Amino acid sequence: MKVETLKVRGVRARPVAAPMKRPLATSSGTVSVAPLLLIDLETDAGITGRSYLFAIGQANLPPLKALVDAMGRLLDGDVVAPFDLERKLRARYALLGVHNIVLFAMSGIDMAAWDALGQALGQPLVRLLGGAPRPIPAYNSKGLGIMPLKPLVKEATELVAEALALTKAAGALQLVGVNPKGSRLPLDLWDVHFRRSGSAAHLVAAPPSAVRSR
Numbered sequence: 245m246k247v248e249t250l251k252v253r254g255v256r257a258r259p260v261a262a263p264m265k266r267p268l269a270t271s272s273g274t275v276s277v278a279p280l281l282l283i284d285l286e287t288d289a290g291i292t293g294r295s296y297l298f299a300i301g302q303a304n305l306p307p308l309k310a311l312v313d314a315m316g317r318l319l320d321g322d323v324v325a326p327f328d329l330e331r332k333l334r335a336r337y338a339l340l341g342v343h344n345i346v347l348f349a350m351s352g353i354d355m356a357a358w359d360a361l362g363q364a365l366g367q368p369l370v371r372l373l374g375g376a377p378r379p380i381p382a383y384n385s386k387g388l389g390i391m392p393l394k395p396l397v398k399e400a401t402e403l404v405a406e407a408l409a410l411t412k413a414a415g416a417l418q419l420v421g422v423n424p425k426g427s428r429l430p431l432d433l434w435d436v437h438f439r440r441s442g443s444a445a446h447l448v449a450a451p452p453s454a455v456r457s458r
Contacts, residue, residue: 247364250291250324255316255353256284259305266387266399274389279305283312285356287324293360297352304345311349319353324364326357 260280267276279302285293299305318336319329333350334342342350362369370377387399 247361248323250360250364251288252316252319252322252324252329252357253286253288254320255312255356256286257309257312257316257352258282258284259299259309261302261305264386267389268387269389269391271390275300277302281305281308281312281352283352283356285316285324285353285360287360287364289364291360291363293324293356293358293363295352295355295359297348308345308349311345312352315349315353324357324360326354326361329357330354 258281260282262278262280264276264278267274279299281297281299283295283297285295287293297308299308315333318333322329322332330350333353337346337350340346358369358372362372365372368377386403388396388403391399
């Protein structure tokens with residue numbers, strides 16, 4: 245396939261609200277559903293690039309969808325060249341300002357375009373960007389928000405039981421006293437708990453700035 249001639253045939257955006265098994269408590273409220281905008285960038289070769297955006301709140305889905313729809317119409321018929329598509333959108337939205345929700349919507353189309361291009365070339369995205377595929381650690385971010393220690397430990401136990409190798413707690417620094425430099429207070433409650441569970445899982449503590457921002 246000649247990727248030089250691969251063209252955008254349309255962009256479809258579908259808002260969904262996926263229930264969350266474990267609501268996430270943050271400093272600004274509790275998130276109980278995942279408001280997602282699913283994006284399909286269709287091409288004239290039958291290849292569909294896909295991406296999604298996490299809209300934080302369901303009220304943000306309609307304006308985000310409207311922006312993605314409008315941007316998709318602007319790109320209809322253009323060659324699937326992610327850098328060129330981005331350049332065109334930045335120029336068209338320069339007066340409004342390419343930041344906040346505008347940039348957010350652009351990022352969804354950008355990811356879908358890269359996905360379509362990778363499929364057309366038969367290559368993973370990492371190779372298109374100059375890297376090499378390799379295993380990377382993954383963490384589970386379901387739950388473990390800002391909550392009292394007892395339910396936090398209970399939720400962590402449940403996550404470990406799901407055979408996840410690594411868990412992340414946004415409130416870990418505030419709740420268990422993990423020092424940002426890596427040293428720990430005596431009888432770190434998380435370490436004690438995980439040792440007693442006999443699990444190989446370990447904790448990744450977010451830096452103070454990440455804790456404050458959530």
